[in-house]
Amino acid sequence: MPQIRFFAERCKGCGLCVLVCPQRIIAMSEELNELGNPFAGLTEPARCTYCATCGRMCPDLAIEIEDDSPSADNSTSSE
Amino acid sequence: MEFHRPRTLKNVLTHYCPGCGHGIVHRLVAEAIDELGIRERTIGTAPVGCAVLFYNYFDCDIIECAHGRPPAVATGMKRMLPDRIIFTYQGDGDLAAIGTTETIHAANRGENITVIFVNNAIYGMTGGQMAPTTIKGQWSTTTPEGRGKHGEGGPIRICEMLSALDGPSYLERVAVSSPKDILRAKKAVKKAFEKQIAGKGFSLVEVLSMCPTDWKLTPAQAVDFVNEKMKAVFPLGVFRDR
């Protein structure tokens, strides 16, 4: 199964991921991270389609997707 | 699908403000370099402006230039190292104000370099002064009544201007204000590098980008500003491809 990870410590709280998520399942936290920002996370992980739209929009590379399933598409991974 | 940090970007937090488009553009440039497998023969030039600390984020050779001079510096490097990939990464002040001359003449010579031009219509690093690309009526700290009231002129459209020259091989204007725009921008950036690799000459991608801090908008409003205001003044599209 793919895994989507939100790195709270990298998040600057801009909320652009919330804005673009096609499933509308991303929200900003009430609490603040060490930088003093609210940070993004999934409200309903089960509904995530791993489309990576949030990650594309994130200016801070705070969202990554890992996929260990055999059919994983590696097109955007590193060289 | 897998989605990771590109190899060419270092694993550090940037100094950019929340919602700033630079981080998105950095990713696109880094992804293009990764996908083309050119990281170890690529040399970037860092500008003066918000991206002045560019060298902290890119894991490839970088030369820090005086304000506005990257196309001239890149020219010198490319002529000496024709098989390396040389790109400049410049903001609107760097490219279209203090460095207008260098931009026009590098383009006119058809210099075989790639220019990534981030247009956010404001001077970010110095705190929100008018940029050459600030749109009519737009507030800035040096156009407190909005641009155009005191003889500041209007925004300079770089892609249109450079289209009048014979030199450029590829000119495209894109945006990073929506996922769809970002996908298109990714293709454009990659194509600009491919032009250089193929020896076609000067390539430039103008990227409309957000500056919530100095526009005094929320990140969400800043995205709207690009989509509604900037795109109306700076139409997206391919201006040259040969």
Added chain:
Amino acid sequence: MAEKVLFKGNELLVEAAIEAGCRFYAGYPITPQNEVPERMSWRMPQAGGVFIQAESEIAAINMIFGASAAGARCMTSSSSPGISLKQEGISYIAAAELPCVIVNMQRGGPGLGNIRAAQGDYFQAVKGGGHGDYRLIVLTPATLQELYDLTLNAFDYADYYRNPVMILGDGILGQMAEPAEKHPYHPILDLPPKDYILDGCKGRNSRVVRTLFLHPADGLMKHNLHLQEKYARIQRELSLVEQYQTDDAEVIIAAYGISGRAAKGAVKAARREGIKAGLIRPLCVWPFPSDVYRRAAERAKSFLVVEMSHGQFVEDVKLAIECRRPVAFLGKGGGWYPSQEEIVEQIRRLANEKSKPSTARGKR
């Protein structure tokens, strides 16, 4: 009493310039002087003047060249890398003997350097910077009150001598806030009519503002001799310097601008310890108050130069006292700020060494 206001240095500079009748400003954003163009952008229109955000510092200084030739009181400002870009234009303005005020809120160098305050542009300001034999009058305020007052005066010096005047500040002076009295402007000099300006030759012979002297063969030489005579006159007439506790001082601190403030605090602290220390702080470094230092050298045992660079101002101090006393040096470039305690430590060392002449072990 004049109104006491609380401004940042960069903002106060704008108020002073406008009060002095400056009606043309052109500049390009660069930290740490961005508040100057920002405030000018709305204060100039209010004052009926012109603000232009230039496309580069090169353009800005050339706009000043034009505005001054047209008769305006005018000013540009920048910080170190931007001032380097202006040098070509400054040489032309000096050659054409046009008045203007140029402000340098110095930052760390060389190169893009950093944005901390520094004093590394001293040579550039007082020894040239651009090409050819020319001089700028260089004012070095240390407090916001001095910044305000010297800015008012700078426009008078510029008009009176038909010469560019530089206000050599630094990032701290531009960025710090402290109260200052906002005096109304009164000319301090009997200003000559501007009979050289270009405003259309209706009713008079046409004029040329030029810096090219190709013919006759000695034309440029004559022009240079004329400039040198003017510079000699300025040197005779203009000396701005603060002398603090120098009457009986055995150790004289030489410092200017922001370094001078720390030095003054150090002199006070040393005096509390019973050390006879004094301060000679120029408010103008060209012309240099050489005679003041020379006179002090007759009595003082040693000198300590404090500056935020690796040793530029120190050379003028040594020249002024003709190396008759040991000169110790405390300074670093790149954004180091002298602390009062560091200076006091040096003063103590020099005071203890006073019986052994010519053993100065400056850091230089």
Added chain:
Amino acid sequence: MSQTSETRIIIAGFGGQGVVLTGNLVARAALIEGKNVTGMVAYGAEMRGGTAFAAVIVSDEEIACPFVEVPDVAIVLNQPSLDKFEPDVAAGGLLLVNSSLVKRGPRRKDIDYVWVPATDIAQSLGNLKVANLAALGAFVRHTGLIGRKSIEKAVEELFSMKNPAMTAVNLAALNAGMEQSRLEKAASKLQAGK
């Protein structure tokens, strides 16, 4: 606090916490009281992404040097600022901490601490931006450096220029900060670090 009449103050936090405004208010209040004052702020790239800070010196005498290396009082509005400035405070000095955003206890025994839940106060007033005023209230109460009337006048002056509608909530935060702050004296501290 130091051998002269000078009090050196550092105010630090992340960008957007109103560090500069806080320094401005202290300076204005000092000016209202007829004291000498200098203010300096971190500027440009130094303040982006990192810790922003303002340095203010208040004195009865002429102020020699506007930089502050060893503050007598530090107001820290977040954790990174606490980490950065806690070691710098002069022995016998005062560290004023926004306890809402700080996860740890004191690390020094030779200085006083004031704890004020500035961000919680701001949240309860419905405006995150006024946390700095809550901290400032605690500062006024525990240092006695500037009078309450002077700081209130400074707030009114400044906001009448900037944004009059914000005056009331800022004054409320100032007041709440005074009430809800807690002083921990150096001498009474038996255990260091919680």
